[in-house]
Amino acid sequence: IIELEALRKEYRSGEISVAALQGVSFAIAENEFIAIMGPSGSGKSTLMNILGCLDQPTSGRYRLGGREVSSMSDDELAAVRNRDIGFVFQSFHLLPRLNIVRNVMLPLKYSDIEPAEARQRACDMLARVNLENRLEHVPNELSGGQRQRVAIARALVNRPKIIFADEPTGNLDSKTSVEIMELFTELHRAGQTIILVTHEPEIAEYAQKVIHMRDGQIEKVEVNAPR
């Protein structure tokens, strides 16, 4: 479902050029559960943003579901982002003025789901991450880990084909982290493809394979023992 060939990403500002990705190639099959690990600054979020169609590579090819992403129209890209992809950002990106139900409803805005049904789905998803008693709150009235859970709920509410999660348990205590990983495991068993970035080995163990990155390249791929 995902094929990357010699992907490069360079950031330029004036004279300074930062090579964030230096030739990344791999393939991910449908319904795989992949973890990505690597040092701070090794290119994990940059890679995730390109995979999630939020950014473009400087060179190289990215095929999603067999289609060349660079040749998709803006409308096609928007449809893919909205319908097929769920993204949990490392820094959450919640809208500060909306309460958490309305934040979680956002991905459903362009779907053909009725507002009442959308609201119900958002509330259900928030209940699944144990936030049913905070529905009227806005993000800055919540703890770091509560905001992280809202970001997770929002990524899952449209039941996307592929879930990209960038450090989804970074602000969560061990018990809550296990609850979130059990939720991901359940979604994986139901058919979803999951790609998650983590720096914690115990979290990476929930995946089938672990891609190790260093300095913008893939260093090795490990296969986990089946659970």
Place this chain on the structure above:
Amino acid sequence: IIELEALRKEYRSGEISVAALQGVSFAIAENEFIAIMGPSGSGKSTLMNILGCLDQPTSGRYRLGGREVSSMSDDELAAVRNRDIGFVFQSFHLLPRLNIVRNVMLPLKYSDIEPAEARQRACDMLARVNLENRLEHVPNELSGGQRQRVAIARALVNRPKIIFADEPTGNLDSKTSVEIMELFTELHRAGQTIILVTHEPEIAEYAQKVIHMRDGQIEKVEVNAPR
């Protein structure tokens, strides 16, 4: 150096009232290294904000260096915050339009240190967290873990008496986390008092004591084996 007596914090918005701290009492001696752990939403950041003089309790008493914080003037509070306290925020709070050197220099602005000296200290601190090759960058040109390290550098640059660090390794890979904890250990040996919130037991092990919180209260205090 820190004494808390029956501290309570309640957030009110209209009808809804959230009891974030429900009677917290403890004391921390000078040059202690304390970790605070607990489930997401248990009140850790709320407690840190009150200890760091960034917020006020609803009731109860907080004495810092023997002085009642609630009876300090605004000027005295500002002086304490600027000179005696260094704070690493769970969500970093870096200024987006300043490059990282100028972000790290901020706490020195009201000190009697010359700008050239302040700039040198900021660069040194950024080198200590391995960011010497990113000095001209602004926060959104950096990875999550790089921003976290800028937040750490900024908290340390004025050599504060007390360091409060709220999840300082949440976005860092294991190797970088160890480097940061070795830096904190070094500062502790040099006399600083350190209070850090973490959800990772391996990080809490660097401290002398671990305060466990649950539902806005202290559940228990563990003493670590000496390292």
